[in-house]
Amino acid sequence: MKVEQISIFIENKSGRLAEITRILGEAAINIRALSLADTSDFGILRLIVNDVEKAKQVLKDKGFTVNKTEVVAVEVPDQPGGLSAILQILDKDNINVEYMYAFVERCGGNAVIIFRFDETEKAVESLKAGNFNVLEGERLYTL
Amino acid sequence: MSSYFNEEFETLPRQALEALQLKRLQTTIERVTANVPFYKKAFAAANVRAEQIKTLSDLQRLPFTTKQDMRDSYPYGLFAAPMDEIVRIHASSGTTGKPTVVGYTRQDVDVWSELMARSFVTAGVNRDDIIHNAYGYGLFTGGLGAHYGAERLGASVIPISGGNTKRQIMIMQDFGSTVLTCTPSYSLYLAEEAEAEGYNLHDGKLRVGIFGAEPWSEAMRQEIEQALGLHAIDIYGLSEIMGPGVAIECIQAKQGLHIWEDHFIAEIIDPETGEQLPDGEKGELVITTITKQGIPLIRYRTRDITSITREPCSCGRTHARISRMSGRSDDMLIIRGVNVFPSQIESILVRVEGVEPHYLLIVDRADNLDTLEVQVEVNESIFSDEIKVLQVLSRRIEKEIKDMLGVTCTVKLVEPKTIQRSEGKAQRVRDNRNL
Numbered sequence: 077m078k079v080e081q082i083s084i085f086i087e088n089k090s091g092r093l094a095e096i097t098r099i100l101g102e103a104a105i106n107i108r109a110l111s112l113a114d115t116s117d118f119g120i121l122r123l124i125v126n127d128v129e130k131a132k133q134v135l136k137d138k139g140f141t142v143n144k145t146e147v148v149a150v151e152v153p154d155q156p157g158g159l160s161a162i163l164q165i166l167d168k169d170n171i172n173v174e175y176m177y178a179f180v181e182r183c184g185g186n187a188v189i190i191f192r193f194d195e196t197e198k199a200v201e202s203l204k205a206g207n208f209n210v211l212e213g214e215r216l217y218t219l
Numbered sequence: 220m221s222s223y224f225n226e227e228f229e230t231l232p233r234q235a236l237e238a239l240q241l242k243r244l245q246t247t248i249e250r251v252t253a254n255v256p257f258y259k260k261a262f263a264a265a266n267v268r269a270e271q272i273k274t275l276s277d278l279q280r281l282p283f284t285t286k287q288d289m290r291d292s293y294p295y296g297l298f299a300a301p302m303d304e305i306v307r308i309h310a311s312s313g314t315t316g317k318p319t320v321v322g323y324t325r326q327d328v329d330v331w332s333e334l335m336a337r338s339f340v341t342a343g344v345n346r347d348d349i350i351h352n353a354y355g356y357g358l359f360t361g362g363l364g365a366h367y368g369a370e371r372l373g374a375s376v377i378p379i380s381g382g383n384t385k386r387q388i389m390i391m392q393d394f395g396s397t398v399l400t401c402t403p404s405y406s407l408y409l410a411e412e413a414e415a416e417g418y419n420l421h422d423g424k425l426r427v428g429i430f431g432a433e434p435w436s437e438a439m440r441q442e443i444e445q446a447l448g449l450h451a452i453d454i455y456g457l458s459e460i461m462g463p464g465v466a467i468e469c470i471q472a473k474q475g476l477h478i479w480e481d482h483f484i485a486e487i488i489d490p491e492t493g494e495q496l497p498d499g500e501k502g503e504l505v506i507t508t509i510t511k512q513g514i515p516l517i518r519y520r521t522r523d524i525t526s527i528t529r530e531p532c533s534c535g536r537t538h539a540r541i542s543r544m545s546g547r548s549d550d551m552l553i554i555r556g557v558n559v560f561p562s563q564i565e566s567i568l569v570r571v572e573g574v575e576p577h578y579l580l581i582v583d584r585a586d587n588l589d590t591l592e593v594q595v596e597v598n599e600s601i602f603s604d605e606i607k608v609l610q611v612l613s614r615r616i617e618k619e620i621k622d623m624l625g626v627t628c629t630v631k632l633v634e635p636k637t638i639q640r641s642e643g644k645a646q647r648v649r650d651n652r653n654l
């Protein structure tokens with residue numbers, strides 16, 4: 077029920093994002109979703125890709141620091157209040173969202189949001205109990 | 220007002236001065252041979268006995284003492300007086316973890332007070348002055364050293380110590396301070412902050428500033444004198460030898476620092492070979508204390524680079540002068556007056572779990588204050604997909620460094636392999652200050 081995300085440490089200097097996307101492109105890896113968090117000194121690039129292991133390897137080979145993290149992909153009804161309903165359930169169960177970002181593709185008529193929770197397992201259970209659709213990794217990578 | 224504190228000794232003819240040095244050197248050698256096992260062993264290893272030291276040039280036969288020797292003897296191993304005679308203990312930062320410890324007998328404190336009083340008078344200070352002493356009070360010798368000297372002289376001393384700059388400026392104005400003692404960079408910071416508060420230190424009562432504990436330049440002297448409207452005087456000292464007041468410039472010439480030769484013997488050596496260099500040549504300053512009781516040091520390698528001249532000085536003092544310190548023969552950095560060895564930072568980093576000992580120290584000077592940036596490589600074991608985890612790590616390293624070394628730094632996380640590796644001695648420091 078969980079999705080693997082890779083995160084990459086980047087210094088705030090020009091050309092780093094271009095370098096990463098070039099490396100992934102040359103390795104024929106498709107980026108399915110991304111988010112960039114940054115401070116004045118450094119940034120963390122988080123990616124959902126179609127081949128996690130390969131992406132991790134090619135970036136490590138080029139000297140980047142790469143980690144793999146489990147995140148949760150949730151289908152969100154594409155209508156007003158869709159995301160709000162999800163967040164209310166999580167709030168009720170005292171689950172914190174560390175960060176979240178949107179997936180590029182839709183799943184059927186729904187949007188897909190990637191979540192990083194403080195308690196992943198509990199979050200998945202709580203979402204399912206609330207009748208939200210949590211996507212499998214394999215399904216997501218090939219959407 | 221007299222231009223000397225102790226005219227007889229400050230103007231002793233060189234021949235008499237050197238005779239006194241020899242006598243005191245011999246006494247010191249006897250003292251350390253009898254009381255300090257380290258020296259007894261070191262002299263035996265060098266195959267030299269006290270009675271063989273018949274002239275001052277025989278000093279060259281004696282082995283050097285290094286900071287490492289002090290570390291190996293931590294804390295009291297080099298003391299030559301029993302603890303019931305030690306009345307004061309100071310310490311400065313060592314090259315790693317443990318500090319370098321020194322002890323003073325009552326007589327040592329007396330001598331130090333006199334030499335610091337002499338130094339004040341040499342800098343043009345007298346009993347009527349109000350001395351704003353912004354050197355730190357504590358284990359660091361700066362604060363108490365200057366304080367005792369000021370009291371010995373009979374001046375009024377304000378023991379303001381470091382920090383709380385706004386309050387310092389108010390007190391300086393309200394109390395009518397005429398003399399400022401602090402690090403040269405702090406004096407400029409004070410001037411700037413004063414201006415921001417609406418005061419102009421240049422128009423105040425300050426007339427002499429005695430600045431030390433960090434390297435500075437002639438250009439900086441000009442800047443300080445213009446900003447604060449005073450005579451900026453360079454003072455030298457180190458806790459291992461005594462503290463502030465080992466040497467000072469005279470206000471008349473401002474051409475080199477008189478080293479109090481009736482208490483210290485100064486040599487300049489080639490730091491590579493250990494051979495003595497002739498007067499005027501740049502090399503490492505080596506000091507032998509010849510009156511200290513608590514912890515006399517024989518041929519202590521200061522690692523400070525300077526030169527020496529015994530030419531007469533216009534102020535009338537006969538004591539030799541060393542030139543402004545122009546660098547170090549080791550990798551010690553002086554950051555806001557705090558001694559920092561890269562090895563200390565390294566030992567802190569390795570204690571922080573997962574941090575690799577690949578680091579780069581970038582020292583700079585912004586708004587007249589030294590800044591230290593510690594670059595640390597982010598590897599997989601410390602990396603996280605969450606920003607806050609990395610920020611907490613940075614803050615933790617900054618706090619450890621502050622707690623251990625007393626110096627404020629900013630940690631910058633960098634990508635792996637971006638810090639230069641080298642086969643031999645890694646380049647760990649980039650000092651961008653133009654001193």
